[in-house]
Amino acid sequence: MHHPADLLAAYLPGSFYYSSPRGSLLADGILTTVQAAHGHRAAAVAETLDSVATAGIERPLVVGAIGFRPDAQTSLVVPAVVRRAGKPDAAADATRSVFGLARWSVTPRPEPAAYAAQVRKALARIDAGGLDKVVLARCLELSADDKIAVPDLLARLVRADPAAHAFAVDVTAPGDPAIRTLLGASPELLVSRRGRQVVANPLAGSLPRAADDAENQRRIAALLGSDKDRREHAHVVHQVAEVLGQFCADVQVPAEPAVVGTPTMWHLSSRVVGEIADPHDPGSSALAMAEALHPTPAVCGVPTVTARDAIAELEPEDRGYYSGLVGWTNVDGDGEWVVTIRSAEVCEREVRMFAGAGIVAGSDPEAELAETSAKFRTLLRALGLEELT
Numbered sequence: 001m002h003h004p005a006d007l008l009a010a011y012l013p014g015s016f017y018y019s020s021p022r023g024s025l026l027a028d029g030i031l032t033t034v035q036a037a038h039g040h041r042a043a044a045v046a047e048t049l050d051s052v053a054t055a056g057i058e059r060p061l062v063v064g065a066i067g068f069r070p071d072a073q074t075s076l077v078v079p080a081v082v083r084r085a086g087k088p089d090a091a092a093d094a095t096r097s098v099f100g101l102a103r104w105s106v107t108p109r110p111e112p113a114a115y116a117a118q119v120r121k122a123l124a125r126i127d128a129g130g131l132d133k134v135v136l137a138r139c140l141e142l143s144a145d146d147k148i149a150v151p152d153l154l155a156r157l158v159r160a161d162p163a164a165h166a167f168a169v170d171v172t173a174p175g176d177p178a179i180r181t182l183l184g185a186s187p188e189l190l191v192s193r194r195g196r197q198v199v200a201n202p203l204a205g206s207l208p209r210a211a212d213d214a215e216n217q218r219r220i221a222a223l224l225g226s227d228k229d230r231r232e233h234a235h236v237v238h239q240v241a242e243v244l245g246q247f248c249a250d251v252q253v254p255a256e257p258a259v260v261g262t263p264t265m266w267h268l269s270s271r272v273v274g275e276i277a278d279p280h281d282p283g284s285s286a287l288a289m290a291e292a293l294h295p296t297p298a299v300c301g302v303p304t305v306t307a308r309d310a311i312a313e314l315e316p317e318d319r320g321y322y323s324g325l326v327g328w329t330n331v332d333g334d335g336e337w338v339v340t341i342r343s344a345e346v347c348e349r350e351v352r353m354f355a356g357a358g359i360v361a362g363s364d365p366e367a368e369l370a371e372t373s374a375k376f377r378t379l380l381r382a383l384g385l386e387e388l389t
């Protein structure tokens, strides 16, 4: 076992880093890459892990990320070397920051006013019937005058919120001029599996965190009492419980949502737990459940296909890996996958980040715009650019 701060310090672009309250993991080198189409990935991963284990590799696992759309890019590999450590602690590593030296240009896509207009269009569709919820995202493209120090950015994300699921994944695609890294600090557990024990923790229904305690108490109460946010949340919990019911003998959903906080946001949260019916069935691996759950209405909508079509039409930018999934799965089918939010893709001097908000009947376009701005703060703060929001 290594020290969590040492794993973080050893991270270099090209590696895979993942940390959560369950522990941290640094994976280097590639034994093999898994390529498979949507719907076949979990089976291909299980097959690859079996053959790698048969070849004598101990405790093999697959790490990586899958994009939002069914035809999106994936990055799934069996790494050559895996180092593990406990959960990261907040103060252990003092990291230098070089971001203050870089100057930036920022391009919002679309412009904030155009995003609010898209929310109004989405509301008109919801009003017309056939669509109950859709999550609309917007994008910030940032360009620095110097290369971005990805290890520093990752360290700042981890330090800012050790309770988050922090990640850095090599997602270099043909045509990229250099290594492209997906990194972020997601608050949302899509699904984890350990033996029979399955946990999902959908979030939906949000308010920005404020500076003072009294205002935060007011916001927590407002979220819990908001009919609009409760409906937004219920859509996700309902679908997550239904999908897990296909894998689990017993699924338990809390009667009431709780509120969880990140350094930038408050979210309605439900911890859904289940017992896997047959842990030896390769069709019940953590990745199989993650693929069946994705995309939940936390990032897409209800009904799923109608919402996905609305997103393709209303959002000007392709989401890439944003609102997909990132994590790991091992040869026993255990693993942990989180929703790729509060994330960015970084390549040399360029950063591309997305943030979205769930739209249901009763949503206010200006409030949804403000919510996306607040969600950008996770990455902007880590870049030293908080004043942009």
Ligand SMILES: C=C(O[C@@H]1C=C(C(=O)O)C=C[C@H]1O)C(=O)O
Pocket (backbone or CB within 6 Å): 135, 137, 188, 203, 204, 205, 206, 267, 298, 299, 341, 342, 354, 355, 356, 357, 358, 359, 375
């Ligand atoms: C879509 C994002 O977040 C998701 C949407 C939420 C909402 O609409 O309230 C809350 C948490 C996430 O499930 C994002 O951060 O970009």
